[in-house]
Amino acid sequence: MNYVNFGLWLLGVLLSWLFTHIYYKKSLKKQAEEANKENQQLLDALKKGADFDEKVFKQQLLENALEVFIHKGTPIGYINTLDVSDEEKADIYNKTYLRKKGRLPKNNPYNDSE
Numbered sequence: 001m002n003y004v005n006f007g008l009w010l011l012g013v014l015l016s017w018l019f020t021h022i023y024y025k026k027s028l029k030k031q032a033e034e035a036n037k038e039n040q041q042l043l044d045a046l047k048k049g050a051d052f053d054e055k056v057f058k059q060q061l062l063e064n065a066l067e068v069f070i071h072k073g074t075p076i077g078y079i080n081t082l083d084v085s086d087e088e089k090a091d092i093y094n095k096t097y098l099r100k101k102g103r104l105p106k107n108n109p110y111n112d113s114e
Contacts, residue, residue: 058092065096076109086110 045052061082068078075096079089090110097105 058088062092062095062099065092066099069096069100079110 061084065075065078069075075093079092079096082089082092084092087110090108093108093110094104097103
């Protein structure tokens with residue numbers, strides 16, 4: 001009877017190891033696929049060069065404007081210091097306001113139509 005218990009225990013250990021190993025290998029494969037996908041996206045973005053740099057720069061401007069908006073209550077002073085076109089200032093103002101308040105502003109001081 002002792003051999004039967006030992007045999008069942010050994011079978012349980014081996015099956016547990018086998019399932020864990022299979023899951024681990026599957027997980028590693030998915031991680032490698034995701035890493036390859038992310039690396040390919042980064043490479044594609046780097047190939048675009050200036051376009052990518054411009055997007056990062058605009059994102060940094062937007063984040064800085066949002067930080068000023070949170071601390072001072074308005075991003076206008078910061079946006080006025082930027083050396084960008086009025087159209088880009090209007091876009092930064094709209095996006096900052098949308099992120100902070102969850103809606104577009106009622107009026108935008110950088111729009112020509114207002």
